[in-house]
Amino acid sequence: MKAAVFNQYGSPKVLQLQEVEKPTPKDNEVLVKIHATAVNDYDWSMIRGKPFLYRLMFGLLRPRKNIPGMELSGVVVSTGKKMTSFKAGDAVYGDISEHGFGSFAEYICIDEKALTLKPNNMSFEEAASIPHAAALALQGLVDIGQIQNGLKILINGAGGGVGTLGLQLAKLYCAEVTGVDSGDKLEMMKSIGFDYTIDYQTEDFTKSGQRYDLILDTKTNRSTFSYLRSLKPNGKYVTVGGKLPHLLHALFFRRVIHLFSRKRVHIIGLKTNKDLNYINELFESEKIKPIIDGPYPLSEAAIAVQRFGKGVHRGKVVISI
The missing domain is CATH 3.40.50.720 (NAD(P)-binding Rossmann-like Domain)
Incomplete structure (x- = not known):
């Protein structure tokens, strides 16, 4: 599968589109085909290794996790043996930061607790822009x-x-x-x-x-x-x-x-994905609608991250996969 990968800290230019191994879900995980992801401050800081505190979390000299991304929307492809919340074909989205990173990729395996069902009238790009913000x-x-x-x-x-x-x-x-x-x-x-x-x-x-x-x-x-x-x-x-x-x-x-x-x-000590059902209700009743900057293709992930870092984006920077 393709993923935006960085193997050293630096400017967003260190992000390179590469072929990596497609993951296999553990018992409590789902394999998701990612349709969209979004850029967050974690990504900007993780890639640069700044502030230095981030290196204590992600690797002192080189990144231990080399695929950024903490929000996603997509479709469940398969599930682990103990997975009960979703089935293959379910459209899902969520902030996955409590369970890992890696949504700048075509596929991801992630704990089922990181996801919720996507409303039918919400596009994948809209869904990727919503959970964290x-x-x-x-x-x-x-x-x-x-x-x-x-x-x-x-x-x-x-x-x-x-x-x-x-x-x-x-x-x-x-x-x-x-x-x-x-x-x-x-x-x-x-x-x-x-x-x-x-x-x-x-x-x-x-x-x-x-x-x-x-x-x-x-x-x-x-x-x-x-x-x-x-x-x-x-x-x-x-x-x-x-x-x-x-x-x-x-x-x-x-x-x-x-x-x-x-x-x-x-x-704020963020509680990830809290009240997303309420947010879904607001979206379905047309009381909220995310503003999207993009979407950018995965091949332009470095451009999307740089745009976020410069603060010139309007709304949420979204990457379509």
Whole structure:
């Protein structure tokens, strides 16, 4: 089978399309013919070996896992002896990161717990773009953010996968939503329903004087105290990921902040594939629809990853296989 493989750390150019052995499912696994996958920060960091912390997980000098990819959609080809959830021919999708990586390939064997059934009216490209971003947005806004009707919300990094789905989820609660991203994404963001847009290249929203009930941050590119300036007295700041030094800053200071302020700082510990049945219901009722950048063929996986890394993508970067 064909797969996008990297055997050393470096720029996305180290990804090469190669022939590798087709896997065989273990007792609790399914063999899936992958139809689409998506690019995530894990892929960008794994391939480059940066931040260095990733090398402790994936290999100090060379990658132990050399096929990236943590989201997929596809069709079950065969199942292991103890597999009970799916049968051959089932269309499935999911975030597989708790059970392994390797979706930049034509086939994968993965634990059945990593997958859920794909709705019939959801394309494979849409399905690949949903599980990770939707879970982050839903858990950030609803589970942790405890969104209520009519709140004033800001999403930092609003033009990507989490931000575009986060907007649609927030609008279910009649929220006023401001999106922050680069200027070339603002027209797209306005077209999908953001009430206000801010070009971070020309304006720092933390210095504007505006205050928000809830900030959902996909970038975490400032100190925690900068974000606090933009919160109302009982406001919540929720980060779903971003730059490691700022994430560590939030982790260290959030308990101190709680002692002296009613403002709250939260870092999401993602529960993968949680509430995908609810997301499916929203999709089938046309209340959410992912924004797709691409799809790109597997032969252009390096281009897709580079596009993600530069932050120029709109919505979710998808690779069709």
